[in-house]
Amino acid sequence: MPRSRHRKPERPPPSAPGAPLAVTGKARNALKNALYAHPLPLDAPAPSSGGATQAKAAAAQQQQQGWAEWLRSLVPFARTQQEQRLPVVLGTWDPLTRCVWLQITPSAAAPAAAGPSSRPANAAAQSAAVRLLWERGFFGKGSLSRSEPTWRDRKANAIRVQRARERGGNVFTPEELTAQRRRERKAAKIARARLAVRAGTQLADGIVALGGELTAEDEKALEEIAERELVQEDEAGAGATTEQTESGYGKHIPGLIYLRPQREAQATEQAPRVSAAGEEGALEEEEEEVQIEEVEVLQLSSFEVLFLAGMLGVLEVDDEHGNRLSLSTLYALLLSSSLPPSLSSALLATPSPSELQASQAQWARPDNPFLLQYVAYHHFRSLGWVVKSGLKFCIDFLLYKRGPVFSHAEFAVLVIPEYENPDDKLSSPFPPGPNDGEKDWVWFSTMNRVNTQVLKTLVLCYVSIPPLARMQLQSLSSPEAFVQGLKRGDTYSVREVTIRRWTPARMRA
Known part of the structure; x- marks a missing residue:
């Protein structure tokens, strides 16, 4: 019998942003493909009246440029205000965790931004914009979830299941x-x-x-x-x-x-x-009666913050007191977070712009650990990979082909700094990282074995550090200068080495 006869009937996608996908099988895959079709939280330019010819020419030009050049052309200070289509999301900087928190359901009484901005004016628009960060690129992580912020949906489903059990229903979470x-x-x-x-x-x-x-x-x-x-x-x-x-x-x-x-x-x-269709209908009828306050927030890593705020221009950040941080201040804040506590400001307070300016000579260096890891993050993001934190597996990043909802990560990335001039390391104010220096084969075997056991291929990402004699202080003092250096290609370079564990008993064939 042809397989098409066994195809399950498709259902319309959920209307509310972030609603759970209640279908399974091919219909669920179709919904996921439609929901996560956009790789970035930006709208593609609308096709002009020239028709398919100009659209094909634009697509050919983008393919010729490559993802990296196309992504660099999207930096906010290289675009006009009319090209900014999606609303800007508002987040709060946390000096303790050194990341940005986004309220999934913010308060309607949130203060408006000073000056012109495309930030949503109400809580509903802000919540939809936050949801787009996950649906378009899988940015962030739910504070009460493993990955996607689904705490409220899971809590509501557990309450509905409990009510159905009290009525004698045979349902399970x-x-x-x-x-x-x-x-x-x-x-x-x-x-x-x-x-x-x-x-x-x-x-x-x-x-x-x-x-x-x-x-x-x-x-x-x-x-x-x-x-x-x-x-x-x-x-x-x-x-x-x-x-x-x-x-x-x-x-x-x-x-x-x-x-x-x-x-x-x-x-x-x-x-x-799973219960029969009648019980499923009963659960759907009770969905409106379950009222749960949203306490989960979306947590953005420091690399995602710079990528969204500095490269795509879809994020604005306030400090813990509600003061808006400019892009230059946010850039300096992210770079200064790599300094040891003796050279940085207090851990529980965001340093002022004057304090960041005073320590510029320390953090505006090409061997800044944050910059090295961000270069690797930007490199893989520009190649179309979904990049997430790999702390769980003792590595820096995990690479997904399409995203966590489609499959698990295939590659585990270790970022290894590589000085072009080894003497520059002697004057570095940054503490040595876990991947710095020479490593023995025991270390390589340990890292490779951990990731091989979870079916991931280990990738060593070497980021070359340009010499201080070639990199002036002004080259890294602002996000604009940093991006211009990436465009010229004369600052950092990246090369990858893949390591696989060889097991004689399993690889004889």
Whole structure:
């Protein structure tokens, strides 16, 4: 039968910004492709009356320039006010975490900006603009969520499920279904390992079983191995659905592919499932009755702040007292955050422009750690990658092809500084970073093994630091001068080296 006959009916996309996608399968993929179609929070220029010929010429010119040149042409101080289409989002600088917080549902009584600005005038427009930062480029992270700010939706769904259970409904939250599927996957792995031992075949870790029965210690070892594999799959996003897991019982065992343990089969059949259509309708009817105050905020990293405010011009930042920070002050504030506490201002207060100007000779250096990491961030962003923090895996950045909602990160990036003139390092006021200096093979093996276990390829991103003799103080004292240096290509250069772990037992073929 053709696969098109099994296609699920498509549903219209959610009307409210940030509404959860309630469909599954191909319809859900279609909704995600439409919702996250724009790679940046900017509107593409409208086609002129010349028709398709001029549109093709513009597309050919953009392809010839490349993403980097096209992205650099979007800096706010190189565009007119009429070219700024989307509203500017307002954020607050936090001197302790050195990042910017965006209220997902800001107060309607927020003070208006002084002077002309395209910032939203009301809370609803501000909330929609904040949501666009996630939908167009996956910028930021929810303070109460793993990635996308969904705390309010999850909380409301839990309340609706609890109300449905009180009426006798058989409904479950997504977290409960995920835990159930995890138990099913663990049972499948243990059952497959039992069959492999009894058949005397090779296990997944390269150990050849000799056949026979399993002792209590062997059963305990199999459970520990299965739990460890589940943790690795959850971290790397390699977890399959229940149906895919069930179809894989004994796939490594010749002649036993179609076997399935009866005990695990009965447990799977008795597992909880999503409620029927009638209960889903009841949950939708109660959606308006659930009133939850939004306490989650969107957190932007310092690299995202400079990219959005300095390169795209879609972000404005206030200090903790509500005073608007100019782009030059924000740029100096980000660069000065790399200085040690003895050379910077108080940690719990934003330094004044005069204090930033006084320490300009210290932070306006080409070996500023913030600049080096931002150059790598800008480099991969300009190539079309979605760049997120990699602190969870002991690296600097994670690279997604399309974004976290589509797939897990494929590459883990370590930013390694590289001085063109090694003598410049002696006068650096910045403390040494974790990736500075020479590294032994134990360090390389450690970093590579951590990321290989979560199915990510390690990328060493070497950022060359131009010598101080060539870089004047004025070259990095303002964001305009910094961008002009990137355009000329005479400041920083980036090269990547990919490292893969070689395992003899698994790579013989």
